[in-house]
């Protein structure tokens with residue numbers, strides 16, 4: 593992350609806080625097909641187009657709007673590496689949420705189930721991740737604001753995802769899965785051989801996002817909770833070919849259960 597880029601994103605965030613009067617403490621990033629989650633909250637909507645420092649999302653199921661109120665800021669639309677975005681741009685949503693005042697972050701995504709105990713429609717609490725993207729968003733000079741490092745050069749990643757968040761999620765919905773998310777670049781889906789390899793590596797679900805956001809959020813000192821909606825059996829485990837339309841469709845169908853769970857987690861994390 594370049595110092596100038598983060599300064600620009602923080603500046604944009606400060607402008608949004610000034611015009612809306614909001615400094616929410618909780619941020620959320622919505623995965624493919626999950627944009628309706630934002631509709632549970634009465635918010636001011638800011639199109640990404642009005643935040644010129646942000647790139648434009650290009651993926652179906654990612655709207656490109658910031659929802660904001662006094663408690664929460666929701667990025668409906670994320671940036672993936674496979675879209676051709678730089679690592680800085682991939683984590684620009686996290687920088688924006690931090691700049692708006694968020695100290696806690698909920699990341700959500702659509703993912704393929706690698707664990708053979710998982711089926712489409714399941715929700716997996718992200719317990720840990722494997723970065724298989726081939727880049728880390730912290731590569732490059734350690735960014736500074738006013739001469740001070742934004743975070744540690746070698747930040748600890750031994751506990752990226754909050755165990756308290758996971759425990760609360762389990763309490764709110766007794767039927768959740770828990771596991772390790774592996775991030776790959778995409779945009780091609782995996783081969784069955786890759787899925788067998790990822791399974792041997794310890795991954796339970798696979799997707800093309802989230803990990804850079806979580807790394808960057810931890811670097812900035814934010815607490816992170818993560819939820820994956822399993823939208824399909826990973827390659828080779830089901831009988832169907834994989835299509836993004838179905839990923840988005842399953843996301844939309846499961847949105848009500850996700851909404852209920854997320855609403856409970858939001859209420860709890862705002863009070864905690």
Ligand SMILES: O=P(O)(O)O[C@H]1O[C@H](CO)[C@@H](O)[C@H]1O
Pocket residue numbers: 622623624651670672700701702703778799800801802835836839
């Ligand atoms: O991770 P999210 O943004 O939910 O989207 C997932 O869905 C897309 C593939 O269908 C990929 O972008 C993958 O990462």
Ligand code: HPA
Pocket residue numbers: 702703704705781782798799800823824825826827834839
């Ligand atoms: O099977 C998948 N692989 C990668 N990303 C995904 N996002 C949803 N499903 C998948």
